[in-house]
Amino acid sequence: MGKAKHAIAYLDAPRLLRALSAGIAHVFQRREYLNRINVFPVPDGDTGTNMAFTFKTILEATATSPDRRVDDLMNHVAEAALDGARGNSGAIMAQYFHGFREAVSGQRLLTPEAFARAASAGAAAAWTAMSKPVPGTLPTVLEDFSVELVQRVEAGVRDIRSLLEHGIRRARESLANTPNQLPALKQAGVVDAGGQGFVDLLDGIWT
Secondary structure (H helix, E strand, O other): OOOOOOOOOOEOHHHHHHHHHHHHHHHHHOHHHHHHOOOOOOOOOOHHHHHHHHHHHHHHHHOOOOOOOHHHHHHHHHHHHHHHOOHHHHHHHHHHHHHHHHHOOOOOOEOHHHHHHHHHHHHHHHOOOOOOOOOOOHHHHHHHHHHHHHHHHHOOOOOHHHHHHHHHHHHHHHHHHHHHHOHHHHHHOOOOHHHHHHHHHHHHHHO
């Protein structure tokens, strides 16, 4: 998506699926690194494995997807993520997709405005995945990403490519700030592994 030179006014289901699949493929490549930097809530070194397993169920569920509508596609994505969620990071991403799915109900295409609304709904849902969510983890990065999208749309951005570029920049800044929010991360000299996984997903979509 990042290589496109023209403005993107909307995403249809096939293009959204291609973007998501590219992002997931990049997370697969980063799995071992995500495992190595996993120190919170416990240093069990499985965040990359858990995210990869959760995302793998999405790829399997949509591998032969005939969906032509964004809402139909996101129904399959959300259901697969919920069924295959593993670990905290998987559960959080499953809730994110669930919130995203609910926000695009009844929509055939994903406009910049709809993208921002859905990302915001997904971020709000992500906070509910854990009984005691902690700032400086994956939900924080999801929220900061969504806030940027909403602000850019309100400022008049109507190009999904530009919108995503701004969102990715904000997500990276949010990720870099996670050690300042969680002493365990600062002590270990790493960023939050779940947040890194989401940024890796975005980077894969962008490239």
